[in-house]
Amino acid sequence: xxxxxxxxxxxxxxxxxxxxxxxxxxxxxxxxxxxxxxxxxxxxxxxxxxxxxxxxxxxxxxxxxxxxxxxxxxxxxxxxxxxxxxxxxxxxxxxxxxxxxxxxxxxxxxxxxxxxxxxxxxxxxxxxxxxxxxxxxxxxxxxxxxxxxxxxxxxxxxxxxxxxxxxxxxxxxxxxxxxxxxxxxxxxxxxxxxxxxxxxxxxxxxxxxxxxxxxxxxxxxxxxxxxxxxxxxxxxxxxxxxxxxxxxxxxxxxxxxxxxxxxxxxxxxxxxxxxxxxxxxxxxxxxxxxxxxxxxxxxxxxxx
Amino acid sequence: xxxxxxxxxxxxxxxxxxxxxxxxxxxxxxxxxxxxxxxxxxxxxxxxxxxxxxxxxxxxxxxxxxxxxxxxxxxxxxxxxxxxxxxxxxxxxxxxxxxxxxxxxxxxxxxxxxxxxxxxxxxxxxxxxxxxxxxxxxxxxxxxxxxxxxxxxxxxxxxxxxxxxxxxxxxxxxxxxxxxxxxxxxxxxxxxxxxxxx
Numbered sequence: 001x002x003x004x005x006x007x008x009x010x011x012x013x014x015x016x017x018x019x020x021x022x023x024x025x026x027x028x029x030x031x032x033x034x035x036x037x038x039x040x041x042x043x044x045x046x047x048x049x050x051x052x053x054x055x056x057x058x059x060x061x062x063x064x065x066x067x068x069x070x071x072x073x074x075x076x077x078x079x080x081x082x083x084x085x086x087x088x089x090x091x092x093x094x095x096x097x098x099x100x101x102x103x104x105x106x107x108x109x110x111x112x113x114x115x116x117x118x119x120x121x122x123x124x125x126x127x128x129x130x131x132x133x134x135x136x137x138x139x140x141x142x143x144x145x146x147x148x149x150x151x152x153x154x155x156x157x158x159x160x161x162x163x164x165x166x167x168x169x170x171x172x173x174x175x176x177x178x179x180x181x182x183x184x185x186x187x188x189x190x191x192x193x194x195x196x197x198x199x200x201x202x203x204x205x206x207x208x209x210x211x212x213x214x215x216x217x218x219x220x221x222x223x224x225x226x227x228x229x230x231x232x233x234x235x236x237x238x239x240x241x242x243x244x245x246x247x248x249x250x251x252x253x254x255x256x257x258x259x260x261x262x263x264x265x266x267x268x269x270x271x272x273x274x275x276x277x278x279x280x281x282x283x284x285x286x287x288x289x290x291x292x293x294x295x296x297x298x299x300x301x302x303x304x
Numbered sequence: 305x306x307x308x309x310x311x312x313x314x315x316x317x318x319x320x321x322x323x324x325x326x327x328x329x330x331x332x333x334x335x336x337x338x339x340x341x342x343x344x345x346x347x348x349x350x351x352x353x354x355x356x357x358x359x360x361x362x363x364x365x366x367x368x369x370x371x372x373x374x375x376x377x378x379x380x381x382x383x384x385x386x387x388x389x390x391x392x393x394x395x396x397x398x399x400x401x402x403x404x405x406x407x408x409x410x411x412x413x414x415x416x417x418x419x420x421x422x423x424x425x426x427x428x429x430x431x432x433x434x435x436x437x438x439x440x441x442x443x444x445x446x447x448x449x450x451x452x453x454x455x456x457x458x459x460x461x462x463x464x465x466x467x468x469x470x471x472x473x474x475x476x477x478x479x480x481x482x483x484x485x486x487x488x489x490x491x492x493x494x495x496x497x498x499x500x501x502x
Contacts, residue, residue, distance in 0.1 A: 061342060092365045099356075099373035105380040106349060113342050128384060135377075152366070269499075276498030 007087045008078070015077050018223035018256060019216055025260045026219075042215070049208040054116055057205075062114025066210050068107025069217025076100045076224040081158045083237045083244030093154035094146045097228055098139060104184045104221065105131050108193060108202055111214065115205035123201020127193035129271035130183060133278030134190075138180030140286035144173035144293045145232045150301075158236025167233040169296070172289040174233040176282055178259060181225030185218050188263035192270055226256035321361045328354035339398035341386050349379035 020039055027038035079086050079093035090096050105128060112124020146152050148169065149160035160166075167174045183190040186202070194201045206214055230251035231237070237244035237251075269277075331351035338344050356371030390399075402408060429439020448456075482492040491501050 058340065058342065061346060064346075090360075090365060090369075092369050095366060095369040095373065099369050099376070102373050102377045102380075106346065106376050109380055109383065110342075110346065125384070128380060132381075272496055273499035276500045276502055280498075280500055280502060 008074075011077055011087050012074060015074060015220050015223055015227075016216065018227070018252070019073075019219035021253070022219045022222055022256055022260050023215070025257060026263065029261060029264050043212060046208055046212040049211075051210065052205060052207040054205055057116045058114045060114075061110040063210070065107045065110030065112075065114055066206070066214045066217070068103060068110070070213060070220055072100045072103045072107060073217060073220035073224040075103075076221075077227055079154050080224070080227045080231050081155050081236060082227075082248045083246075084155060084158060086154055089153065089155055092152040094142050094152045094157065094232075098142055101138070101180070101184045102135070105135075107217075108186065111206075112193070112202040117205050119198040119200065119204040120202055122198045123193040123195070123204070126195075126198075126201065126271050127186065130190060130193065130274060133271065133275045134180050134183035134282075137176045137278055137282035137286045138183070140283070140290050141173040141176040141180065142232070144170045144286075144290050147290065147293050147297055150297065154231055154236075158231050158238065161235050162238045165233065165235040165238075170233070170289055170293055172285050173293070174229070176286050176289075177229055177233065178255075179282065181222065181229060182259055182262065185221035185225060187218060187222055187259070189266040189269045191263075192268050195268060222259055223252075223256055226259055227252045229255050317361055321358055324354045324358040324361065327351075328358070336401050339400060341390065341399060342383055344399075344401055345379050345383040345386060349376055352376075352379070 023039035024036050027035040031038065076097050078088045079090050079096050081089075086093070108127040108131075109124040112120040112122070112127070114120075145157050145160075145166045148166060149157040151157060151160075157166075182188050186194050192201075194203045198204065200206075203211065203214060227248075230248060234251040234255060235247060237248040239247040242250075328351045331347045331354060334347040335344050335351070338347060352375035353372050356368045356375065359368030359371060361368075426440055429441050479487060482494060483489045484493075491497075
């Protein structure tokens with residue numbers, strides 16, 4: 001019973017630590033090595049800042065949307081096996097992750113709507129347009145490892161990679177998955193809903209602790225996505241010499257660093273430009289990937 | 305009741321189920337009490353999510369997770385369309401989700417009585433019954449998933465074809481507008497150019 005309480009608390013602490021690392025790395029890459037303190041300074045600044053009050057803001061949707069990002073990230077992380085053991089070993093972990101990344105749709109839109117201000121609303125609509133383009137490729141990218149492992153349970157998917165990591169067998173699915181993670185954490189090339197051209201979009205009217213919760217939620221989503229990707233494609237805590245949890249941590253940190261660093265390499269994509277790329281390039285590619293993985297799975301099952 | 309006392313996990317499940325059931329009903333009522341289109345849409349989404357999570361609690365994991373996934377996605381898009389297209393700009397002014405109140409109330413009460421009566425009066429089999437699969441719950445399952453399965457499977461492509469046909473018929477611009485009379489114009493003439501220049 002005590003374990004049932006300690007495990008989620010530990011998960012929250014680990015996820016927030018990963019989010020802080022990601023935010024620190026992000027600041028260092030953008031502003032130079034001296035900026036490693038930036039996330040902590042920002043935390044201290046926001047902790048002292050007063051909440052901004054807006055005329056006829058829909059406070060309920062606004063606050064729920066803001067908290068929703070962090071909650072979705074935690075619920076995603078709950079099904080990630082660390083060294084072969086998740087907090088919640090849901091039989092449909094892959095679908096659960098997918099459901100939680102869709103919760104982000106509602107959260108970001110409510111965040112934009114709730115402030116009752118133009119820039120936030122523009123940001124909210126931008127996010128939905130962007131989400132419509134990355135979501136289907138992401139869904140099929142999630143399908144590929146589940147087909148190969150013949151299970152939606154994350155512990156099975158991780159165990160199926162004991163011989164070979166799935167990233168080797170399905171590189172396209174892995175890349176599209178990474179696109180999806182960056183997309184739902186409103187980060188890097190997909191930060192247009194929070195873009196500077198709309199004064200921060202969904203972030204524009206946020207202040208104080210509300211702003212902190214949203215920013216922490218965005219980095220936590222990136223971290224949860226990286227942890228899930230490590231479990232789904234990068235061996236899931238299987239590897240030589242080291243114990244499972246070390247492998248989980250190392251692969252998660254490596255993927256998280258790559259996702260954060262991508263921000264420096266790629267420009268921001270406008271949702272209207274990304275629609276065709278998502279539907280006409282990424283979606284057919286992932287479908288072809290799932291087809292190949294399925295044929296291989298059938299052949300292997302027949303041979304065994 | 306005895307296993308509720310002895311097994312704390314089972315007790316947690318029962319409490320979670322009833323809490324989610326209550327949340328589903330309360331959120332459903334709020335759909336008709338709140339006067340903002342955005343809130344109403346997300347109250348409905350909350351109600352569906354509570355039902356999905358209740359399904360997860362009774363070990364219908366896949367259906368539960370998919371219910372959460374589909375309903376949140378659907379309501380996120382629906383909010384946008386409702387706010388765009390409903391008359392009198394109800395998104396920005398106080399609105400009311402109830403229309404033709406008297407007939408609606410009669411239909412709602414009648415439906416509730418029929419469904420709740422059915423749920424309570426039908427002698428459902430218990431899991432502890434000696435012959436599983438012989439009772440009325442299994443019979444309902446057989447009826448839906450057995451002989452009627454062909455209908456179920458035909459309905460979904462039919463609905464989808466109708467949707468596609470409807471969109472094609474309602475579309476303001478056709479491929480001739482985009483690609484010219486001989487369909488040879490490249491790149492296409494689009495009011496909103498896409499990312500791959502098609």
